[in-house]
Amino acid sequence: MAAVAAPHPATTLRRGLPYWLASYWALTRWHLAGLRMWVMVLVVIQIMAGAGFVLGIGLFFAHIPAIVALYVCTGVPVINLVLIGLILGPQLVAEQKLQQSYDFVRSMPTPQTAAAMAWYTVCLLAGLPAVVVSLLIAEARYGISLTVSPAIVPAVLLTAFTGTMIGYGLGHAVPNPMVTQLVTQLLVFAIFGFTPILFPAWQLPHWLATLNWWLPFEHMAVIVRDGLTAHMVTGVASSYLIVAAWGGIGSAAAAWALGRRG
Amino acid sequence: MSTEAAVELARTTRAGAGYWVASLRSMLRFDLTRARQWAAMMVIIQVLMGVGMALIYGFFYPRVSHQTALLITTGTPTLALIPLGFVMVPASVGQQKLEGTFDFTWSLPVPRSAQAVSTFLLFTVLSLPGAVLALVVSAWYYGVTLSVSPQLLPAIVLSAVMAVSVGFGMGLIIANPLLTNLITNALMFVVLLFTPIVFPASHLPEWLFAVDRALPFYNMAEVIRAGLTTGLVTDLASAYLILSGWTVAGWVMTAWVVGRRR
Numbered sequence: 001m002a003a004v005a006a007p008h009p010a011t012t013l014r015r016g017l018p019y020w021l022a023s024y025w026a027l028t029r030w031h032l033a034g035l036r037m038w039v040m041v042l043v044v045i046q047i048m049a050g051a052g053f054v055l056g057i058g059l060f061f062a063h064i065p066a067i068v069a070l071y072v073c074t075g076v077p078v079i080n081l082v083l084i085g086l087i088l089g090p091q092l093v094a095e096q097k098l099q100q101s102y103d104f105v106r107s108m109p110t111p112q113t114a115a116a117m118a119w120y121t122v123c124l125l126a127g128l129p130a131v132v133v134s135l136l137i138a139e140a141r142y143g144i145s146l147t148v149s150p151a152i153v154p155a156v157l158l159t160a161f162t163g164t165m166i167g168y169g170l171g172h173a174v175p176n177p178m179v180t181q182l183v184t185q186l187l188v189f190a191i192f193g194f195t196p197i198l199f200p201a202w203q204l205p206h207w208l209a210t211l212n213w214w215l216p217f218e219h220m221a222v223i224v225r226d227g228l229t230a231h232m233v234t235g236v237a238s239s240y241l242i243v244a245a246w247g248g249i250g251s252a253a254a255a256w257a258l259g260r261r262g
Numbered sequence: 263m264s265t266e267a268a269v270e271l272a273r274t275t276r277a278g279a280g281y282w283v284a285s286l287r288s289m290l291r292f293d294l295t296r297a298r299q300w301a302a303m304m305v306i307i308q309v310l311m312g313v314g315m316a317l318i319y320g321f322f323y324p325r326v327s328h329q330t331a332l333l334i335t336t337g338t339p340t341l342a343l344i345p346l347g348f349v350m351v352p353a354s355v356g357q358q359k360l361e362g363t364f365d366f367t368w369s370l371p372v373p374r375s376a377q378a379v380s381t382f383l384l385f386t387v388l389s390l391p392g393a394v395l396a397l398v399v400s401a402w403y404y405g406v407t408l409s410v411s412p413q414l415l416p417a418i419v420l421s422a423v424m425a426v427s428v429g430f431g432m433g434l435i436i437a438n439p440l441l442t443n444l445i446t447n448a449l450m451f452v453v454l455l456f457t458p459i460v461f462p463a464s465h466l467p468e469w470l471f472a473v474d475r476a477l478p479f480y481n482m483a484e485v486i487r488a489g490l491t492t493g494l495v496t497d498l499a500s501a502y503l504i505l506s507g508w509t510v511a512g513w514v515m516t517a518w519v520v521g522r523r524r
Contacts, residue, residue: 052455056456059458060319061465062465065324189311189314193321194317194321198322199321203324
């Protein structure tokens with residue numbers, strides 16, 4: 001009779017920075033592989049939507065005022081940055097819940113923060129090409145000259161982070177996938193039309209402008225504009241704070257939902 | 263041994279105009295009963311979308327002139343009909359395909375043409391209150407006085423029938439519901455930005471206007487606007503002709519799919 005070696009438990013520790021980094025890298029690759037066809041489609045859709053908005057807005061006016069064009073052209077990148085994390089993220093989680101693969105994904109032995117960061121990386125990567133293309137098209141179509149400053153780097157990183165984390169929180173904390181779908185669809189509509197991203201806040205009714213001050217979207221546009229133009233926006237510091245606070249709220253909601261025993 | 267009466271076959275003939283009308287009546291009752299679940303919701307979504315879009319267009323203008331307000335208001339019924347006909351109807355067809363509803367209804371001893379007519383009638387009637395309500399809200403918001411003429415009735419009914427017919431035909435003829443979803447959403451985006459529904463056609467490059475004249479959306483806006491204003495719209499005959507052409511195209515698409523044996 002052959003001797004059978006007793007199975008012994010893994011001796012590697014499942015914590016520490018190397019483990020976190022390995023998990024992060026594995027999950028990023030896992031997302032990219034899982035979405036491989038989707039990522040390409042999404043990038044193309046984003047580029048077309050961005051270009052469509054930049055070009056289409058010119059048709060609303062007989063002669064588009066320079067300031068209107070500037071608002072739209074510097075606002076479209078914000079929408080490009082948040083759309084995937086904010087809209088698609090929750091929808092993917094909702095789909096996992098419907099297909100019941102959600103529990104499987106959650107059971108993987110990876111730190112939750114690594115999972116969240118991996119998802120953020122994917123959303124950021126999928127959003128960036130559209131940002132660049134939208135800005136190039138805007139420059140070509142309206143002859144706008146942008147003054148890109150180093151502030152664009154933290155602005156882009158934080159905007160994408162907050163968008164992704166709100167979506168992440170929404171997807172994980174809302175138990176019913178149908179509700180998630182509905183909320184995200186309303187969000188798309190609201191972000192395009194009822195938040196001052198593509199136009200200045202004073203063009204909204206007063207109460208809506210006030211409401212928007214408490215929401216992150218207007219401030220995302222402010223910090224991104226600060227990185228793309230000179231002297232166009234003020235109150236950048238408070239905008240950074242509000243966007244960061246919303247990123248914190250989204251992360252906390254996700255952490256709360258993921259930390260519960262389900 | 264008892265004698266058994268021979269099983270009697272149905273004596274009525276399942277053909278002829280009388281049978282068709284009776285079938286239509288049964289199908290209408292069948293469809294209406296099913297619609298009770300979602301009809302109210304559909305009208306609400308339609309009004310919200312129509313009014314929402316009418317507001318959003320206004321937000322993009324630094325100053326909404328009387329002319330702009332008039333164009334947006336008179337475009338509102340079109341804005342309310344387009345999502346219903348070109349998004350909700352194809353989506354409902356897609357869902358019915360997934361649920362296998364067509365397999366059931368097509369197996370009923372009712373002419374399929376009566377089934378299609380019943381669906382068209384139902385959706386057309388359901389689309390009208392939303393379109394009118396959206397118009398009323400928009401006119402109130404922008405403070406526009408309209409001169410409503412009897413011409414509005416045929417205009418809005420033809421537009422609704424056309425939108426429902428093309429939407430239904432599209433939903434049937436495109437085999438994959440996911441593809442239908444993608445196409446209809448992309449269509450909405452392009453139509454809302456690049457079709458002169460709420461801005462003058464003179465803003466468009468010539469080639470784009472030529473495309474819009476051949477498509478149904480601009481023509482819907484024209485015939486409805488003609489029923490709400492005086493002296494703003496000319497060349498109605500061609501608009502009516504093109505709308506009728508698209509209606510027939512929707513019917514042909516429907517007949518082609520519905521008439522096939524499976």
